Amino acid sequence: MFIDIPRELEAALIDRHLPAWKLDGSALAKSTIEDYRAELAAVPQFTETAAAVHRALAEQGGGYVVLRLGNLARALESEDDRFLRLATGFAAEVALPFSPFPRWPLWKDIGVKVDKDRGKSSGIGYNAFHMDLVNATLPPDYTTLLCVRPDPLGGGPSILSDAHAAVARLSDDHRALLAESAYHYGSFFDLHGVGREYKPFPVLDGDQGEGFVRFTAKMLERSELGQEHADAGRALTEELVRGQVSFMLEAGDYLIVNQRRFLHGREALQSGQENIPVTDRRLLLQLFLRTVPDAGPTA
Numbered sequence: 001m002f003i004d005i006p007r008e009l010e011a012a013l014i015d016r017h018l019p020a021w022k023l024d025g026s027a028l029a030k031s032t033i034e035d036y037r038a039e040l041a042a043v044p045q046f047t048e049t050a051a052a053v054h055r056a057l058a059e060q061g062g063g064y065v066v067l068r069l070g071n072l073a074r075a076l077e078s079e080d081d082r083f084l085r086l087a088t089g090f091a092a093e094v095a096l097p098f099s100p101f102p103r104w105p106l107w108k109d110i111g112v113k114v115d116k117d118r119g120k121s122s123g124i125g126y127n128a129f130h131m132d133l134v135n136a137t138l139p140p141d142y143t144t145l146l147c148v149r150p151d152p153l154g155g156g157p158s159i160l161s162d163a164h165a166a167v168a169r170l171s172d173d174h175r176a177l178l179a180e181s182a183y184h185y186g187s188f189f190d191l192h193g194v195g196r197e198y199k200p201f202p203v204l205d206g207d208q209g210e211g212f213v214r215f216t217a218k219m220l221e222r223s224e225l226g227q228e229h230a231d232a233g234r235a236l237t238e239e240l241v242r243g244q245v246s247f248m249l250e251a252g253d254y255l256i257v258n259q260r261r262f263l264h265g266r267e268a269l270q271s272g273q274e275n276i277p278v279t280d281r282r283l284l285l286q287l288f289l290r291t292v293p294d295a296g297p298t299a
Ligand SMILES: O=C(O)CCC(=O)C(=O)O
Pocket: 110, 120, 121, 122, 127, 132, 145, 158, 264, 265, 266, 284
């Protein structure tokens, strides 16, 4: 599901100056969304490209897309936020950009920390299949990752797996266990626009097909679960891995994942990260999107 930007669109976008964005609470302001829409709709091929993104996210078996913005990123490298504004404009075509973390900017850095828990965000190890904000009652509908720099040592391919397809391959017994409110993961602190803490939660959330598969393989190691529920979770992990696709994000690649359809993760970075200056290590920027514009303030 890779989408290249037509040359003509690239050239036109390089000439287009979007204004700095404004926030309304933790979400992108309506005025900014309208300004960006109006500016971008006037660019030849933009509407067609946005429609291709929509199609890839909505079609049967679809649910993620990689927009290849590398040429734009390189062309606008030295010009402050111009590239990020364009990426925000693409994101706003999919759903409403917002930040669940009140103390972070709209786009959150995911760098590489050698001393951090290896399996977590910005750790150097295998980042197992998960959905973001798994323990919130209203997780973001989309999680998006913009690659600023891949691992200079060549590691860290992204992994994606169709969550409902994986669930469909499980036994009825495992599915029944996953439908029980027997799972919990992580902490819930100072988050906005994602509802309340959900604890315990069921992995299978009623409405199969378009419901969340509320899962993180990390809880199998990090949460205390009953034996049977943990076994069902391990079976799901195996199916996710069996069905996975993996690819390396390159500089300027923008991955958009529909969290109701696909779970995501990342293979380990190449060993030797401690020898690379922090400023040269892999860097992603993360942005969350919500389909319903007014999820409302919470916390
Ligand atoms: O590093 C990556 O590619 C994925 C990071 C991630 O999934 C996260 O931080 O939630």
